Amino acid sequence: MQVEALSSVTPFDISHLVRRFFGTLLATPLTPAEQRIVAVRLRPPERHLFWAQAPADQRHAFETMRRAAIHSDSWELLNAALLHDVGKAHSSLGAVGRSVATVLDAMGASLPAEMRAYRAHGELGAMVLEDAGASAIAMDFARRHPDPDPQSHDAAAWRILLDADDI
Numbered sequence: 001m002q003v004e005a006l007s008s009v010t011p012f013d014i015s016h017l018v019r020r021f022f023g024t025l026l027a028t029p030l031t032p033a034e035q036r037i038v039a040v041r042l043r044p045p046e047r048h049l050f051w052a053q054a055p056a057d058q059r060h061a062f063e064t065m066r067r068a069a070i071h072s073d074s075w076e077l078l079n080a081a082l083l084h085d086v087g088k089a090h091s092s093l094g095a096v097g098r099s100v101a102t103v104l105d106a107m108g109a110s111l112p113a114e115m116r117a118y119r120a121h122g123e124l125g126a127m128v129l130e131d132a133g134a135s136a137i138a139m140d141f142a143r144r145h146p147d148p149d150p151q152s153h154d155a156a157a158w159r160i161l162l163d164a165d166d167i
C-alpha cells in the first residue's frame with residue numbers, strides 16, 4: 001500500500017517539491033523596499049499574518065504576488081497571492097521537516113502533531129484569514145491551492161494564482 005501511495009506522486013509533483021525545497025533553503029529575506037510593498041498592500045490584520053510567516057515563506061509569497069502582478073492588477077488577487085500560505089506559520093518545520101511530512105503523508109503514515117499542522121496549512125490559513133476579514137478569494141486560495149478552480153471564482157484569476165504559485 002505504501003508503494004502504491006508513492007506511485008501516485010507524479011513527476012510534476014516531485015519536481016515541484018524539489019524546487020520548493022531548494023527555494024526554501026536558499027530564500028533571502030525581503031528587502032526594505034519589498035517590505036514596504038507588503039505593508040502598503042495588506043490591511044493590519046493581514047500584515048500580522050504575513051509577518052508571522054518564516055522569512056522563506058514571506059519570500060515565496062512575495063514572489064508569487066510579483067508573478068501574479070504580471071497578469072493582473074486586481075487588489076484581491078494579489079493579496080490572495082501574498083496570503084496563500086499563512087497557515088504554515090502554525091508549524092515550525094523547516095525545509096527537511098516539511099519534505100518528510102509531505103512524503104510520509106503521501107505514504108499514508110500517521111503524522112506527529114507538528115507535521116499534521118503543516119499538512120493542514122491550507123485549512124488553518126483559511127480560518128485565520130477569515131478571522132482577519134480577508135477576501136473570499138484569499139481564503140479559498142489558501143484552502144484549496146493547488147487544486148483546480150473551485151468554480152466560485154473567475155477561472156482566469158484562479159489560473160493566474162496557480163501559475164504564479166508554481167515555482
